[in-house]
Amino acid sequence: xxxxxxHGPGAADDIRVESIPVPVPGPTDVLVQVHAxxxxxxxxxxxxGSYVTPMPTPFVVGxxxxxxxxxAGPGSGFGIGExxxxxxxxxxxxxxxxxxxxxxxxERLYRLPAGADPVTTVAALHTAATASLALHRDAEVxxxxxxxxxxxxxxxxxxxxxxxxxxxxxxxxxxRRDDRDAVRDLGAETVLDYGDPDLGERVRDAAPAGVDVFWxxxxxxxxxxxxxxxATRGRIVxxxxxxxxxxxxxxxxxxxxxxxxxxxxxxxxxxxxxAAAGTINRRLAGPGLAVRVxxxxxxxxxxxxxxxxxxxTRGRIVIRPxx
Ligand SMILES: NC(=O)c1ccc[n+]([C@@H]2O[C@H](COP(=O)([O-])OP(=O)(O)OC[C@H]3O[C@@H](n4cnc5c(N)ncnc54)[C@H](OP(=O)(O)O)[C@@H]3O)[C@@H](O)[C@H]2O)c1
Numbered sequence: 001x002x003x004x005x006x007h008g009p010g011a012a013d014d015i016r017v018e019s020i021p022v023p024v025p026g027p028t029d030v031l032v033q034v035h036a037x038x039x040x041x042x043x044x045x046x047x048x049g050s051y052v053t054p055m056p057t058p059f060v061v062g063x064x065x066x067x068x069x070x071x072a073g074p075g076s077g078f079g080i081g082e083x084x085x086x087x088x089x090x091x092x093x094x095x096x097x098x099x100x101x102x103x104x105x106x107e108r109l110y111r112l113p114a115g116a117d118p119v120t121t122v123a124a125l126h127t128a129a130t131a132s133l134a135l136h137r138d139a140e141v142x143x144x145x146x147x148x149x150x151x152x153x154x155x156x157x158x159x160x161x162x163x164x165x166x167x168x169x170x171x172x173x174x175x176r177r178d179d180r181d182a183v184r185d186l187g188a189e190t191v192l193d194y195g196d197p198d199l200g201e202r203v204r205d206a207a208p209a210g211v212d213v214f215w216x217x218x219x220x221x222x223x224x225x226x227x228x229x230x231a232t233r234g235r236i237v238x239x240x241x242x243x244x245x246x247x248x249x250x251x252x253x254x255x256x257x258x259x260x261x262x263x264x265x266x267x268x269x270x271x272x273x274x275a276a277a278g279t280i281n282r283r284l285a286g287p288g289l290a291v292r293v294x295x296x297x298x299x300x301x302x303x304x305x306x307x308x309x310x311x312x313t314r315g316r317i318v319i320r321p322x323x
Contacts, residue, residue, distance in 0.1 A: 002321070003099030004302030005058035009049025012306035015061060017299055023095065023103040030078045030104050031071040032086070036122040037097040038064040039305040039317040042266065046090060047306060053266070054093040061302065062098035062319070063090040064125045066118040076106035083112035087125040088273055091266055098302050100321045107270050110277040113285035119296060123316035124159065124289040129276040130239065130265045131160040135167065136279075137272060138261045139213045139235045143168025148203055148211040148229065151218030152188060153179035155316060156239065159289060160217060161186040163279070169213075172206045174199060186290060194218070203229050210234055223260070224248050232256040239263050291316060298323040 001022045006014050025031045040063055045051035047061050064087045072078040086104045090096030095103065112121065135141045147164050151157040152173035164171050165187025173188035180191045190206045192199055203211065210231030219240025224247050226236045238260060252258065268276070283289050294315030297305050305317045 001100040002299055003060045004062070004299060004319070005060055006047055007058050009047065011048070012044070012303050012310060015047070015303040015306060017302065018058065020058065022101050025071055025073050025103045027073040028075045028106050029073050030069055030076050030084070030106055030109050032065060032067040032084060032102050032104055032109070033070045034065045034067040034097060034099060034102055034321045036066045036118040037062045037319045037321060038122045038126060039309050039319060040064070040126045041309055043090065044306050044309050053091050056093065056095060060096035060099045060102070061090060062096035063087060064122050065089065065097035065102055066112060066122045070101060073106070078106060078109065084109050085112050085121060085125060086110070087129055098299065098319050098321065108273065110281060113281055116284040119293055119318050120291050121284060123293045123318055124291045125280065126265065127155045127159040128163070128280045128283070128289055129268070129273065130156055131163045132276040132279040133265065133268055133272055134215065134237050134239060134263050135160065135163055137275070138263050139215070139237050141167050141169055141213060145212035146170040146172065146207050147213040147215065148172045150174045150194060150216030150221055152183045152191065154217055157217040158183070158186055158291070160215065161188050162289060172203060172211060200225055200229060213237065227252055227258060230258055234258050236260045237263060293318055296320060
């Protein structure tokens with residue numbers, strides 16, 4: 001089969017489409033014929049070696065897939081021909097998804113609801129699982145609470161707005177000016193310009209007692225600002241950012257019972273992922289998940305997919321191994 005591989009950490013143009021044997025599923029595994037695979041920022045970090053995780057050699061890049069069951073181990077519970085998806089390959093020693101076939105442990109594989117489009121689905125999996133777990137497991141959101149979502153037109157932010165709105169939260173968002181209407185359409189009540197020098201005051205105007213949850217999905221904001229804008233017993237969710245920040249005022253943090261919660265989907269357990277899959281499949285079977293796919297590339301252009309993500313291309317990049 002053809003697979004987009006690297007032979008150790010390296011640059012995007014080290015990705016080669018190679019011919020490697022079709023992997024053989026174990027008794028509780030499933031062999032999936034891959035129709036669509038996403039390129040996530042984390043896939044570029046794993047490929048580059050900046051997010052260290054065990055990698056077989058050669059290593060097939062990619063984490064998410066939508067496909068069809070081609071063979072199933074006797075204890076897998078899946079049948080040949082079933083449409084399925086997975087969002088936890090390519091990490092912790094597991095091979096990746098950017099190939100014509102991939103072996104998926106049955107406990108990490110979910111049925112694709114009838115009628116769900118493979119391309120928009122694969123584009124939503126990583127961000128939707130992240131948003132679902134960050135909001136429900138970690139921030140413990142409740143209907144009627146308020147949330148600030150920074151970077152709300154981005155891949156994570158846009159899904160976070162949809163899931164927060166669905167959960168009955170009042171969403172105050174930030175986005176670039178041009179994206180304001182799109183973010184409002186996703187369910188935000190108030191959309192502020194992230195470039196506004198008075199953004200903090202605008203958030204305060206919208207939530208005078210502070211927001212119950214503060215989540216800057218871009219990772220570009222200051223934690224010190226979040227501490228000032230979150231309510232007593234509020235939660236600050238951290239899912240991005242690499243800069244050191246050492247100007248945080250500790251006094252309001254502990255005297256107002258504020259929690260700062262770091263979260264990375266890569267460490268989600270199988271049961272966490274299954275809980276998120278329940279949310280995703282309910283949405284796929286119902287109202288769907290709005291996602292902006294900007295590039296659909298054949299497997300031969302997997303390296304370009306990584307380059308596009310690393311260049312900060314807006315929207316989602318999808319690889320089609322079936323083309
Ligand atoms: N922890 C996890 O489990 C997890 C999971 C998935 C992703 N991530 C990380 O989350 C981050 C965001 O990923 P993404 O795919 O959503 O990226 P993205 O699509 O580029 O979204 C980032 C958004 O932030 C906006 N933005 C830029 N500067 C901003 C600022 N100063 N304040 C507020 N918003 C600003 C961008 O707007 P413009 O388009 O106008 O620049 C864009 O809409 C990445 O670092 C990614 O690695 C973490």
